[in-house]
Amino acid sequence: MVEIPVWAWPAAVALIAALFVFDLVVAVRRPHAVGIREATFWSVFYIAVAVLFGLAVMGLIGSSAGTEYFAGWVVEKSLSADNLFVFVIIMTRFGVPDRYQQKTLLFGIAAALAMRTVFIAVGAAAINLFSFTFVLFGLALLWTAVQLVRHRKEQPEVEDTWLVRRARRVLPVSTGFHGGRMIAREDGQRVMTPLLLVFVAIGSTDLLFALDSIPAVFGVTSEPFIVFTANAFALLGLRALFFLIEGLLERLVYLSIGLSAILAFIGVKLILLFVHEDVSHSVPEIPTPLSLGVILVILVITTIASLVRVRSHPDERAQAGSLRKPRPSPNGDPEEGGKGGKRPGEPQKDRRA
Numbered sequence: 163m164v165e166i167p168v169w170a171w172p173a174a175v176a177l178i179a180a181l182f183v184f185d186l187v188v189a190v191r192r193p194h195a196v197g198i199r200e201a202t203f204w205s206v207f208y209i210a211v212a213v214l215f216g217l218a219v220m221g222l223i224g225s226s227a228g229t230e231y232f233a234g235w236v237v238e239k240s241l242s243a244d245n246l247f248v249f250v251i252i253m254t255r256f257g258v259p260d261r262y263q264q265k266t267l268l269f270g271i272a273a274a275l276a277m278r279t280v281f282i283a284v285g286a287a288a289i290n291l292f293s294f295t296f297v298l299f300g301l302a303l304l305w306t307a308v309q310l311v312r313h314r315k316e317q318p319e320v321e322d323t324w325l326v327r328r329a330r331r332v333l334p335v336s337t338g339f340h341g342g343r344m345i346a347r348e349d350g351q352r353v354m355t356p357l358l359l360v361f362v363a364i365g366s367t368d369l370l371f372a373l374d375s376i377p378a379v380f381g382v383t384s385e386p387f388i389v390f391t392a393n394a395f396a397l398l399g400l401r402a403l404f405f406l407i408e409g410l411l412e413r414l415v416y417l418s419i420g421l422s423a424i425l426a427f428i429g430v431k432l433i434l435l436f437v438h439e440d441v442s443h444s445v446p447e448i449p450t451p452l453s454l455g456v457i458l459v460i461l462v463i464t465t466i467a468s469l470v471r472v473r474s475h476p477d478e479r480a481q482a483g484s485l486r487k488p489r490p491s492p493n494g495d496p497e498e499g500g501k502g503g504k505r506p507g508e509p510q511k512d513r514r515a
Contacts, residue, residue, distance in 0.1 A: 164227045166387045174215075174387070178394045181211065182275075185401060186268055196264055201405035208399030215395060219388075226450075230383035233454040234392030237382060240424060240461055241375045242396055243417060245274075246404050248367050256360045262339060266357055267401045270364030277369055278393050281376045286386040296436040299377035303429030306374045307422040314418035329354065329362045374425060381428035381435075382453050412479045413472045420464025424457055 188204075212235055220228025249270075253263055288295040333345075336353040340346035344358035379389050431448045438447040472478055 164224065164230065164383070164385045164388070166223065166227070166385060170223065170387060174391050174394075177215070178391070178398070181208075181398055182272065185398065196260070196402075196405040198406065201402050204402030205399060205406045208395070208402060212395035212399065215391065219391075227385070227388060229450050229454065230385065231388050231392055233382040233450050233457070234379040234388055235396055236454060236457055236461075237378050237424065237428070238375060238392050238396035240457065241371070241378060241421060242400055242403075243414070243421070245368060245371055246400065247417070248371075249364060249400075249404055252360055252363050252367070256356050256363070258357065258360055259339060262357060264401055264405070266360050266364070267404055269361050270368065271397050271400055273361070273365040274368040274372070275394060275397050277365070278372050278376060278397075279390065281372050282386055282389050282393070285376055285380055286384075286389070289380065289384055293436060293440050296380075296432045299380055300429040300432035300436070303374060303377055303381070303425045303432070307426040307429065310418050310422045310425070314422075326359060326363050326366065329359060335359060377432070378425060378428050381432045382450055414465065414468045415471050415478055416464050416468045420460050423460050423464075427456055427460070428453070 216228055216231045216235065219231050249267065252258075253266075258266060285295070285299075333352060333354045336346055336348050336355050338355070339357060340355050344355055344361065346353055346355055375393070376389070379392055383389060383392075431453060434445060435447050437445045
């Protein structure tokens, strides 16, 4: 069992908050389109910060804690690729100009971190009270893995979530972006801009992602501190990573299969952990270093296989994948996610600046 010192929590929270404020200043102070050079710099920066934090955990708290942190961070970072895929779809569907995308992403990431903190607290409490929670988490991950494989070639519905529909009923949606504001006035009437809808869409879809990413990271560690920091450092670098691999994502044609394999592996690991601790010690448990190795191998194989496939089939493109089959639209086109055309107040899809 990993023992976390009292000072670790405030130190980690202060560092994460400082990094987020710094990121916010960079993104909001001067709205602009992010180029490859800038995206590469910030991606390397946040990966380096996450790695240095892991090394600090390993040196100050112990090698076991450090190994669990790195395993959790790799799990969250790999699953965040699916988040990025959906973020690309959301930005395209709502026609967000390039100069406003990083601000919208950052607010969405902040909401994601807040929601995941709640999920982590609930998950940790459930595990402490009921060891059978490991089985429930494991079964949930296995179900998610199967669904992701079944619907790996389908796009998720990002414009028709419950929260987006509710937001549309609260205020009318403007046709313009009003300088990147989320609330504005048109003809004396208070309206929400498409950026606010994008923020709601990102938050609502990440709520679904949290339902598999949190159980997944609990599969490599049951320590809330490590679960929280692994999630936080994986999320902090998403803004820059989005612009760096936006074009590469569509080439990862086997991404959904790879993520499904990771989720299924961790699901089995959780069930074995419960059986080992509560039923029979003769049933082996999968150690964290082995888990980290298996996850890295799956990611490497997935990436190489995807690039080889795209090289021989240049026209093939990856899909984000969905956990359920899209609802058919009134005109019979399931890929439109139930929309029969442009809604009143919905931004045009070619408004890119």
